[in-house]
Amino acid sequence: MEISTNDYRVWTEGASIHYEGTMRLSGTEAYAPILEIMNSVLGSKPDLITLDLTGLEFLNSSGINLFAKFTIEIRKQPDVGVRVLGSKSIPWQSKSLRNLQRLHPALELTIS
Amino acid sequence: MSVTHVGTEAPDPQDGQSVGRFSRHSFRAKFIAVVGAAVLFDLMLAGGVAIWNVQRLSNDATEKVATGLTSATEEYLRTYIDTTALRTDLLLDQVFSEVEALGGAMQTLIDNPQTGTNVGRTVEADPKLGDKLVYNPQAGWSQNSPGESVVSVWGYLLDDEGNPLPEVEAQISDSSAFNLIAPGILKTGSPKLQMYYVGPKDKPIMRTTPYTDQAQTFDKLYPGHNEDNFWDFFFPGVYEGWQSWIKDPGNRPVDRDIVGTDPYIDAITGARIVSFFYPLWTADRSDVAGMAAVDITLDQLSNLVENVKIAETGFGFLTSSAGNVIAVSEAGAETLGLVSVGGEGQGVTGIDRLLGKSRFPEVANLELPHNTGTVIDSITLGGDGDFNEETGEGYIVVLKELSPINLWNGETIVSENLTLGFMVAKDEIYAPLTAVQLELSEATERIVYWQIAALLISLVIVTVAVYAISGRITKGLSQLAGAARALQNKDYSVRVDIPTRDEVAAAGLAFNRMAEEISFHTENLENLVDERTKKLETANKEIGALNKRLKSENVRLGAELDVAKRIQEMVLPRRSELEIIPQIEIAAFMEPADEVGGDYYDVLFDGEHIKVGIGDVTGHGLESGVLMLMVQSVARALQEKGDKDPIAFLDVLNRAVYKNITRTKSDKHLTLAFVDYIDGKVTLSGQHEEVLIIRSTGETERIDTMDLGFPVGLEADISAFVATLDLSFGPDDILILHTDGITEAENAAGNMFGLDRLSESAHSNRHKTAKGIAEAVIDDVKMHIGEYKVFDDITLVVLKHR
Numbered sequence: 001m002e003i004s005t006n007d008y009r010v011w012t013e014g015a016s017i018h019y020e021g022t023m024r025l026s027g028t029e030a031y032a033p034i035l036e037i038m039n040s041v042l043g044s045k046p047d048l049i050t051l052d053l054t055g056l057e058f059l060n061s062s063g064i065n066l067f068a069k070f071t072i073e074i075r076k077q078p079d080v081g082v083r084v085l086g087s088k089s090i091p092w093q094s095k096s097l098r099n100l101q102r103l104h105p106a107l108e109l110t111i112s
Numbered sequence: 113m114s115v116t117h118v119g120t121e122a123p124d125p126q127d128g129q130s131v132g133r134f135s136r137h138s139f140r141a142k143f144i145a146v147v148g149a150a151v152l153f154d155l156m157l158a159g160g161v162a163i164w165n166v167q168r169l170s171n172d173a174t175e176k177v178a179t180g181l182t183s184a185t186e187e188y189l190r191t192y193i194d195t196t197a198l199r200t201d202l203l204l205d206q207v208f209s210e211v212e213a214l215g216g217a218m219q220t221l222i223d224n225p226q227t228g229t230n231v232g233r234t235v236e237a238d239p240k241l242g243d244k245l246v247y248n249p250q251a252g253w254s255q256n257s258p259g260e261s262v263v264s265v266w267g268y269l270l271d272d273e274g275n276p277l278p279e280v281e282a283q284i285s286d287s288s289a290f291n292l293i294a295p296g297i298l299k300t301g302s303p304k305l306q307m308y309y310v311g312p313k314d315k316p317i318m319r320t321t322p323y324t325d326q327a328q329t330f331d332k333l334y335p336g337h338n339e340d341n342f343w344d345f346f347f348p349g350v351y352e353g354w355q356s357w358i359k360d361p362g363n364r365p366v367d368r369d370i371v372g373t374d375p376y377i378d379a380i381t382g383a384r385i386v387s388f389f390y391p392l393w394t395a396d397r398s399d400v401a402g403m404a405a406v407d408i409t410l411d412q413l414s415n416l417v418e419n420v421k422i423a424e425t426g427f428g429f430l431t432s433s434a435g436n437v438i439a440v441s442e443a444g445a446e447t448l449g450l451v452s453v454g455g456e457g458q459g460v461t462g463i464d465r466l467l468g469k470s471r472f473p474e475v476a477n478l479e480l481p482h483n484t485g486t487v488i489d490s491i492t493l494g495g496d497g498d499f500n501e502e503t504g505e506g507y508i509v510v511l512k513e514l515s516p517i518n519l520w521n522g523e524t525i526v527s528e529n530l531t532l533g534f535m536v537a538k539d540e541i542y543a544p545l546t547a548v549q550l551e552l553s554e555a556t557e558r559i560v561y562w563q564i565a566a567l568l569i570s571l572v573i574v575t576v577a578v579y580a581i582s583g584r585i586t587k588g589l590s591q592l593a594g595a596a597r598a599l600q601n602k603d604y605s606v607r608v609d610i611p612t613r614d615e616v617a618a619a620g621l622a623f624n625r626m627a628e629e630i631s632f633h634t635e636n637l638e639n640l641v642d643e644r645t646k647k648l649e650t651a652n653k654e655i656g657a658l659n660k661r662l663k664s665e666n667v668r669l670g671a672e673l674d675v676a677k678r679i680q681e682m683v684l685p686r687r688s689e690l691e692i693i694p695q696i697e698i699a700a701f702m703e704p705a706d707e708v709g710g711d712y713y714d715v716l717f718d719g720e721h722i723k724v725g726i727g728d729v730t731g732h733g734l735e736s737g738v739l740m741l742m743v744q745s746v747a748r749a750l751q752e753k754g755d756k757d758p759i760a761f762l763d764v765l766n767r768a769v770y771k772n773i774t775r776t777k778s779d780k781h782l783t784l785a786f787v788d789y790i791d792g793k794v795t796l797s798g799q800h801e802e803v804l805i806i807r808s809t810g811e812t813e814r815i816d817t818m819d820l821g822f823p824v825g826l827e828a829d830i831s832a833f834v835a836t837l838d839l840s841f842g843p844d845d846i847l848i849l850h851t852d853g854i855t856e857a858e859n860a861a862g863n864m865f866g867l868d869r870l871s872e873s874a875h876s877n878r879h880k881t882a883k884g885i886a887e888a889v890i891d892d893v894k895m896h897i898g899e900y901k902v903f904d905d906i907t908l909v910v911l912k913h914r
Binding site for chain 1: 710730731732779783799823852
């Protein structure tokens with residue numbers, strides 16, 4: 001599955017979800033299609049869901065809310081592991097992604 | 113719909129009007145011009161060739177006829193002159209034969225003296241034929257009395273009594289046979305004036321038949337003749353000439369004994385005559401024994417020559433080799449310009465009409481032929497004397513030399529060739545040719561005229577025919593043009609009917625189809641427009657209704673936004689509230705990206721304790737505003753309750769908000785941090801953006817708040833994550849709180865404003881009041897953004913220790 005616009009691109013490779021570009025969508029409703037993709041991956045109950053954010057340059061607060069909510073959903077299913085890949089060179093990731101781990105301590109966060 | 117003129121040149125209105133009609137611009141005129149030109153060219157070419165051929169034919173014919181007629185004329189003239197020459201020769205020959213017959217008989221008597229003497233005595237004895245001489249004492253000569261012939265005996269041949277001397281007496285007797293022979297010859301054969309006999313030089317008695325008063329006439333015309341020798345007096349040189357022939361036969365110029373004379377006036381008859389002598393020889397041929405002679409009038413020759421008639425006035429003439437014209441008609445003499453001159457002859461009177469003395473130099477210069485056969489020459493007479501063809505009259509002169517004769521020229525005997533000449537005006541002889549030429553020329557002219565007339569008539573017929581046919585040929589085009597014009601004038605019912613089966617008819621069919629389509633579309637256009645209009649009206653009504661609904665919706669939304677905005681504005685602390693705070697100078701700036709922002713800040717002051725909050729609700733709008741209001745209310749309530757523990761404060765606040773969010777099924781949450789000030793010390797709690805502190809020394813501190821809390825509204829219990837951080841905050845120290853709207857403000861190049869710029873901006877303005885610092889930083893942020901879009905709410909709170 002894939003969503004692609006001028007500003008960003010979201011696509012899945014198996015249980016990996018990749019994010020790229022700048023996501024500055026206006027609210028929860030606007031992020032719904034992306035959440036749908038993420039939920040469908042979660043619905044397949046994989047052993048490990050990988051969220052690759054290394055190409056995501058910018059994410060607004062509604063987007064952070066999306067990831068927080070998704071993390072809480074994963075947390076409800078202990079069988080599903082989650083791994084988040086971030087980049088040190090992108091400022092918002094190094095501080096905001098830690099919150100995801102706090103929400104779900106089993107979340108594997110790799111900021112490289 | 114717009115009308116487009118197709119074509120390279122816009123036709124002027126008149127041309128437009130005249131399309132299809134006959135004018136010099138019309139197709140029909142061009143068609144006629146092309147066909148007409150082709151036919152004209154054809155006719156001109158054919159006509160020209162025909163006329164040229166006719167002219168050539170005419171010229172050829174004229175030339176042929178001219179050549180033919182000229183040669184025929186020449187042939188005719190040659191034949192005619194040959195014939196005439198032959199006749200002349202024959203005439204002379206006959207005369208010669210008759211004088212030869214007389215002379216021959218006399219010669220026979222001489223050659224047989226005894227018989228001659230006997231014959232003479234017999235004749236003399238005859239009472240009728242015998243001479244009966246009568247002496248004329250006054251005149252001194254003796255002559256016989258009238259009879260068949262006359263014999264004259266001159267005085268020097270008589271004795272004193274008037275009787276002939278004895279030998280003369282014998283001569284008279286011996287030659288009296290003349291009386292017997294000559295009269296018969298004279299009367300028969302060709303017309304002769306007279307025949308005569310003259311005795312030898314020593315006894316020159318003269319016998320002549322018919323009888324005339326011979327001696328009397330001589331006495332009258334030639335006084336002194338009776339005293340001189342006859343031969344020497346009348347014909348000097350003739351006798352001696354003959355005598356020279358005996359000595360040398362080569363002296364005889366022409367191989368015939370006959371000797372002629374030049375024309376002269378006859379002494380006896382007064383006629384213009386020519387004499388021909390036939391010499392008699394002695395029996396031993398040692399000397400001349402007299403002669404027999406004949407006189408003929410020139411009339412005979414003249415008749416012959418003058419009877420020559422060529423064309424109208426063509427004439428013949430006979431001339432001696434010396435150019436003395438012997439025979440010619442009066443008119444001929446006039447044409448030749450001859451002048452008669454009386455001869456100065458001693459014995460006989462000659463006449464001269466010499467060609468050489470003609471009034472016309474061309475005649476005078478005529479060269480007579482000699483041994484050259486027939487000569488045809490062409491001369492012009494009556495000109496200006498210098499051979500002027502235009503004023504003079506052209507003549508053809510034909511000359512032919514006759515057979516030669518011996519001629520006594522008054523002194524001696526020479527060979528003479530008479531020349532026969534014809535002269536005819538060219539105008540006359542060539543009259544038929546001229547007539548033929550004229551007729552040919554006229555015929556040619558007639559043919560040419562007819563040809564031209566036929567050509568013109570053909571042209572007229574062709575033009576009329578082409579005009580008539582062109583109407584039929586271009587009728588279809590005219591119809592099309594007219595129909596197109598009608599169509600242009602919006603007459604869509606127009607149709608053409610072209611009965612032919614050519615391209616024009618095909619164009620007509622296509623036109624009819626197009627006209628039908630145009631007609632159909634045009635006539636249905638109104639229906640279509642009506643239909644569409646109705647549909648549009650319906651749609652418009654629907655849109656209107658929708659618009660009304662939208663308007664009401666907008667009003668509702670607008671009202672909603674208005675409410676949210678009011679709430680946000682109401683919740684924010686008043687400036688008056690901030691100004692009364694004694695230790696800390698606080699300035700705040702907030703600008704929402706949309707009508708209602710998601711940013712939150714508040715200053716809670718209870719008299720001694722200052723609590724400053726800053727947060728960022730996810731999203732915007734009424735829901736975010738309400739959440740913010742909730743947070744503010746809870747915070748206010750907790751502050752009023754006197755809860756001084758920041759951790760508990762945040763924990764309770766989170767629980768309250770979380771539960772409300774769950775109840776309202778809102779997806780939102782917020783970051784939230786607090787700064788508590790009391791007695792030169794600040795306590796930071798809650799997770800938000802980095803806090804910036806600029807010390808009074810100018811030193812800048814950045815405090816990460818990630819480990820001081822957790823987003824509010826996400827989890828039911830966040831107490832495990834909340835922590836506090838105490839920091840000193842003395843006089844002139846500056847503390848700056850902001851939302852990500854400032855650091856993430858982008859310019860057109862995509863560069864964010866960032867914490868570094870914020871820090872620098874605040875640092876460079878640190879000596880200003882809190883309000884001054886806030887304004888300066890916001891100015892820098894806005895300058896950074898420029899014309900680019902503002903994505904997020906911008907909130908800045910500056911605290912400066914007094």
